[in-house]
Amino acid sequence: MTYFYGGDGFILAHRRGFYLTAGMPIVLHDTLSREMRPLSLKAGKSTFGMYCCGPTVYGPAHIGNFRTFTLQDVLRRTLEVDGLKVKHVRNITDVDDKTIRGAQAAGQTLTDFTKKWTEKFHADCKALGLLTPQVEPSAVAHIPQQIAMIQALVERGHAYVSKDGSVYFKVHSCKGYGKLSHIDFSKQETQATNSAGEANDADEYERESASDFALWKSRKPEDGNNFWPSPWGEGRPGWHIECSAMSLAHLGATFDLHGGGIDLCFPHHENEIAQTECATGINGFAAHWFHSAHLLVEGEKMSKSKGNLFTLDELVAKGFSPMEVRYALIAGHYRTSLNFTMKGLEDARSALGKIERGVEKLLQVAGFTKAEFSVPTVMETQTAWGRFAHAWEVLQHDLNIPGCLGQVFTMLADKSELTEAQARHDLSGLGKILYALGLVLFTEVAGPSAPANVVALAAQRWAAKQAKDFAAADRLRKELTELGWTMLDHKDGYDLKKSV
Numbered sequence: 292m293t294y295f296y297g298g299d300g301f302i303l304a305h306r307r308g309f310y311l312t313a314g315m316p317i318v319l320h321d322t323l324s325r326e327m328r329p330l331s332l333k334a335g336k337s338t339f340g341m342y343c344c345g346p347t348v349y350g351p352a353h354i355g356n357f358r359t360f361t362l363q364d365v366l367r368r369t370l371e372v373d374g375l376k377v378k379h380v381r382n383i384t385d386v387d388d389k390t391i392r393g394a395q396a397a398g399q400t401l402t403d404f405t406k407k408w409t410e411k412f413h414a415d416c417k418a419l420g421l422l423t424p425q426v427e428p429s430a431v432a433h434i435p436q437q438i439a440m441i442q443a444l445v446e447r448g449h450a451y452v453s454k455d456g457s458v459y460f461k462v463h464s465c466k467g468y469g470k471l472s473h474i475d476f477s478k479q480e481t482q483a484t485n486s487a488g489e490a491n492d493a494d495e496y497e498r499e500s501a502s503d504f505a506l507w508k509s510r511k512p513e514d515g516n517n518f519w520p521s522p523w524g525e526g527r528p529g530w531h532i533e534c535s536a537m538s539l540a541h542l543g544a545t546f547d548l549h550g551g552g553i554d555l556c557f558p559h560h561e562n563e564i565a566q567t568e569c570a571t572g573i574n575g576f577a578a579h580w581f582h583s584a585h586l587l588v589e590g591e592k593m594s595k596s597k598g599n600l601f602t603l604d605e606l607v608a609k610g611f612s613p614m615e616v617r618y619a620l621i622a623g624h625y626r627t628s629l630n631f632t633m634k635g636l637e638d639a640r641s642a643l644g645k646i647e648r649g650v651e652k653l654l655q656v657a658g659f660t661k662a663e664f665s666v667p668t669v670m671e672t673q674t675a676w677g678r679f680a681h682a683w684e685v686l687q688h689d690l691n692i693p694g695c696l697g698q699v700f701t702m703l704a705d706k707s708e709l710t711e712a713q714a715r716h717d718l719s720g721l722g723k724i725l726y727a728l729g730l731v732l733f734t735e736v737a738g739p740s741a742p743a744n745v746v747a748l749a750a751q752r753w754a755a756k757q758a759k760d761f762a763a764a765d766r767l768r769k770e771l772t773e774l775g776w777t778m779l780d781h782k783d784g785y786d787l788k789k790s791v
């Protein structure tokens with residue numbers, strides 16, 4: 292136990308892990324129970340197990356995908372700041388209809404094709420400041436585990452083999468199916484009879500019921516060379532089974548939290564619960580379900596035909612930095628649809644600028660340099676929250692990012708005179724919040740986001756200024772302006788910013 296100064300006076304804190312917190316657990320809405328529930332470690336466990344459905348690697352991920360991954364990253368970081376050790380597992384879907392079709396169209400093997408898109412996904416994640424999951428299992432690397440789970444389901448009477456060697460999950464055999472999406476499946480007609488109650492010709496129907504889904508798909512000519520041997524003949528796993536098999540392999544039959552976009556809630560997540568609970572006979576697959584809402588672009592649904600499935604590269608080409616994209620993606624509440632707009636990206640730029648200016652002022656009073664602020668260890672040794680204790684509490688309540696940011700701006704606008712110690716406490720608190728949100732400041736300093744010619748011109752201008760050749764420095768500044776870049780000079784260096 293220790294005491295530190297918070298915005299509302301002295302707050303009792305518990306030492307949990309590396310950080311000190313205000314002693315409150317994070318509370319999050321759970322899709323299954325529809326309740327707000329605290330996130331905590333199960334008795335006897337030292338790590339918080341978190342499984343997130345990952346990308347299907349057949350092309351670049353779009354901002355809708357990245358909103359989900361970025362919100363999951365904020366949740367993980369918030370748990371870490373709260374002192375929990377998180378084991379984050381996010382799979383790679385590298386075999387399904389889309390990846391097979393994509394590989395064939397590109398004239399590549401499935402391995403080469405999915406490797407290329409996995410690498411692109413990783414590069415985008417890095418640019419957006421997403422922490423790397425501790426485990427990133429791939430579906431292709433877990434075929435035996437998927438077969439073993441399907442075998443268990445067949446043995447337990449929850450799955451059946453069709454005439455063509457495909458295996459289906461028998462939804463009616465699973466008590467409680469529909470509990471996550473809150474749909475009642477007990478009254479569904481089966482495909483064995485039609486709506487008039489007449490028997491259908493069994494040959495026409497591989498599945499016994501319309502709601503049954505494929506666990507194993509028998510080999511088809513269009514699969515090319517992408518098939519594996521199984522007890523039911525050659526084929527490939529269905530999409531849903533991979534997440535059940537990989538979460539079981541890396542987190543066990545039950546774990547703490549499962550995340551994904553709301554579109555995955557049904558059928559994918561419902562099927563994951565059914566598969567795992569029926570195969571293991573253990574109830575309570577994931578203790579908590581974290582779903583993030585849809586993303587709209589300029590008020591419209593994202594679709595290929597509308598041309599609004601933006602990738603990170605496309606937004607960077609429009610002159611926005613990945614950090615501005617990150618800010619725009621997390622600025623809305625995770626349970627509300629986010630309307631992603633170019634105006635929102637411009638707002639993100641000005642918001643980040645405002646935070647940077649506020650931090651610069653605090654650094655001055657605290658006697659720190661910008662470089663020291665960007666080194667996490669400086670913040671980690673600081674235990675206080677300063678005037679940002681309330682902003683942190685707001686974030687801890689249902690991951691309320693917009694509320695937390697609102698508090699941050701209120702505190703940064705407060706013109707009270709601060710002592711050096713108070714400014715240091717503020718920086719400690721704000722630094723931890725910025726870590727949780729994954730917002731990295733001062734990133735526009737001649738870095739990879741500026742093209743090489745701009746970086747070179749900036750360096751030449753800085754050298755000219757140092758040599759007191761002001762005519763040359765002026766000329767180079769004009770050249771930079773024409774290229775759309777501005778240099779902001781400081782005592783010991785400069786920032787390079789894209790002009791708005």
Ligand SMILES: [Zn+2]
Nearest residue numbers: 344345534559
């Ligand atoms: Zn999944």
